[in-house]
Amino acid sequence: METLTDPQGVKRYLVTVTVNGDRHTAVVKANLTLTNLLRDHLDLTGTKKGCELGDCGSCTVLLDGKPVDSCLVLAVEADGREVTTIEGVAQGGRLDALQESFVNHAAVQCGYCTPGMILSAKALLTRNPHPTEAEIRGAIGGNLCRCTGYVHIVEAVRAVAEGRVAPEDEGPGPWIRR
């Protein structure tokens, strides 16, 4: 990695990262997190900041295909690697099956955990296309959600694993007692 030193003696690093298939270079300080590289330098604000301590999972991105808390990864550590953020999940304006399923199942409420949640689920389904419910819960166990109780999220992921993007029942549904 090439470095530059500013007049105060602080080193800067030339980092090259492939994000959602596009190569980006940036000059960063050693303490810049991958979250802040994405959000502040590359304007990819779909990656959320919830705690900056690796507790909440809202900054989850895929680093070489594996889900990581991007607040625990330094930008310099991502040098030469591939990152997928939520902005890279839909292809050409077409939603990914998981995204569609999240919308259809109302697995989204405030939406703040959603990008990280989808990326964790995506990594799971790539690795294990037919997970059990326990495996789904395990995969998103590091992504905190305060709105949904995870019910519709788990349903949405399970539907995709079963080859669906919509709830099995629709309309007033089975919940309404007639």
Next chain:
Amino acid sequence: MSAKHRVIGRSVPRLDGREKVTGAAKYTGDLKFPNLLHGKILTSPHPHARIRAIDTSAAERLPGVKAVITHRDVPDLKYGISPARWDENIFCIDKVRFVGDKVAAVACLDEETCYRALSLIRVEYEPLPAALDFLRAMDDGAPQVHEEYPRNVNTEIHQNFGDVDQALAAADHLRTDAFLGNRTYQAPIEPHSAISVWEGGKLTVYSSTQSPHYFQYYIARQFGLPLGSVRVIKPYLGGGFGGKLEPTGLEFAGAELARRTGRPVRMFYDRAEMFAHNRGRHAQYMEITTGVTREGKLLGARANFIMDGGAYTSLGIATAYYAGALLPLTYEFDHYRFDLYRVYTNLPACGAQRGHGAPQPKYAFESHLDNVAADLGLDPLELRLRNARRPNTVTPNDFRVNSCELRQCLERARELSGWDRKKGRLPRGRGIGVATGSFVSGAGYPIYRTDLPHSAVVLKVNEDGTSATLYTGAPDIGQGSDTALCQMAAEAMGYRYEQMKIVAADTETCPLDLGAYASRLTLMTGTAVMRAGEEVKRQLLDLASTLLHLPADDLDCQEGVIFSRSREGKALTFEEVARTHFVLKGPLVGKGAYTPPKLGGSFKGAPVGTSPAYSFGVQVSEVAIDEETGEVRVVDVWDVHDCGTVINPRLLHGQVHGALAMGMGESIWEQVVFDEHGKIRNPDLANYRIPTALDMPRITSEVVESHEPAGPWGAKEVGEGSTNPTMGCFSNAIFDAMGVRVNSLPLSYEKVWRALKEKREGGG
């Protein structure tokens, strides 16, 4: 639900779903402005200290620092969300009252410089003894948090309805129990942030707020500006649960820093600062006495509470009144006495958290009732059925209840959970518990006194009729109000949901709405929307009547088609009539407003808890306890709700799931813990343990058929009421599993383990 509704009652996908799953949705902290500065607030490291001096000169000299402000630079006018007790200043003047109290703020070129600058501000403190235990804060000689409130009494309530003493004297069985609640935090996943921008004498604040209107009102008041010179916009918001209802200090500090520097300023709280700012649930001590007949009929109840308010009032006066006011909702009894002290302590201020004031008292009351049932040898569910409130009744504290299907909820929960098969028959270490809850569908009175409507909307059909835009001040904070309100607008106009657009939660472009609190949007904003939609429809049908040469009352409009009721084939599209309206008469606009009717009694505090309608619900939970470790595993939870007509079933059940998850966390794991210096020991999401996907059990959520005459199309609330039974139902399930009761929240593994150990050692 009903075939007569075309748009409501359907689980249409959320309006904002696509934006949120693609990462396109912009939350306040995602917004970018040219020339933006970053701001941070310096807070107190002491729980209680006099401020001797503040020296900001070193910070000011640091390169990259553009402004440093303290109390000397801002108005000293006290504020608070509750006009009854304005007790906060933008920055502390003479003393700090909790670890986290606001002292100064900086605006800098970047965040890193902000932290450096904060560390260079020299504050000379004279530490004072601190009141950290709310149960001792009223003692003689306890440290005084505010000089003007002797004995640290922030609020004192004494309400008496009927003749409790006589009712209790007439009872076959009397029982008193005492419980202790826990201090919990809303913990939304999105941290609070605010961006302030001045342009031509007007201040615009982008804020993660549940009430753009109250923010606008208080910012304008604080800086002496006319309301119209302050514009508050809520971008997408990542959860509030009551924690984003009142000004946070970020707006005030940001507004002043932006004014001084002439540049936009972005302020935010990090996770630890969110915990310190708090405004979460009050911990409270709750003593409850009831008198019942041999058959378990409640004759009267006495509630005696003390609440830990923290250092400021926040929404706590309302919380305090709610704590007692909502208790008589789910069961019928005529005699009730409620006494409460809300005390100041040198801890972060408590406010409104989902279920505002009601969940902990409900936990106490429901736990107490199970004890009563055990005393009488009655099935706890049966005891509740015998006392369950019926529709069209009035509570002892003068709340009128219209629709109420609590009995049906109890019966259905009994069926769904297999109660009769399980109660008393589960294997060792397993237990099942039930509790009820109820909540307001919007507060009957606003937070500050005003005769303005609580909700107002404008509905504009766009010129070619292919879309309509709803303008509402109502903030979607994740609960899905944008979606539900657009469904209601389409229903009322006879239009299609898919063609609806919304502009919401912007004080300048949208008419007034008080905000997302007290579960008010479905009923209150919904009624305003219904009225606006009906006004649009009337105008359309009038014009269609001319075009079709048919009387207007023969016409109707549904899902975008205007048709004759009497003659088949006579029809026009909504679009063509709307377009013709624009050509001939100009914009096609509907307006709607909602002001609640006069509600409640005339005693002190009577307005709090009044509402046009109340939701009712029942929860049953089944738990398994590991007797070796005290670990509580939740096996199953069932919720059956009466929330009137359902607007969007999936969104509704999502509210129940979320409320239950939060309530479950508060029941078993969640508690803000302080060290002996009043500093939070767990201000992070690793040690303040909200439920993860791995902790959540299966949840079954159902609604019963119900129609609320005071609500639009018969609808009422669901979002907060679903937290009210939760702690009680877990307390009762754990009690059932153990045979002994832990009388404090959270019902942690350690407490469960200790209780079991004591039981074993006591030979019980």
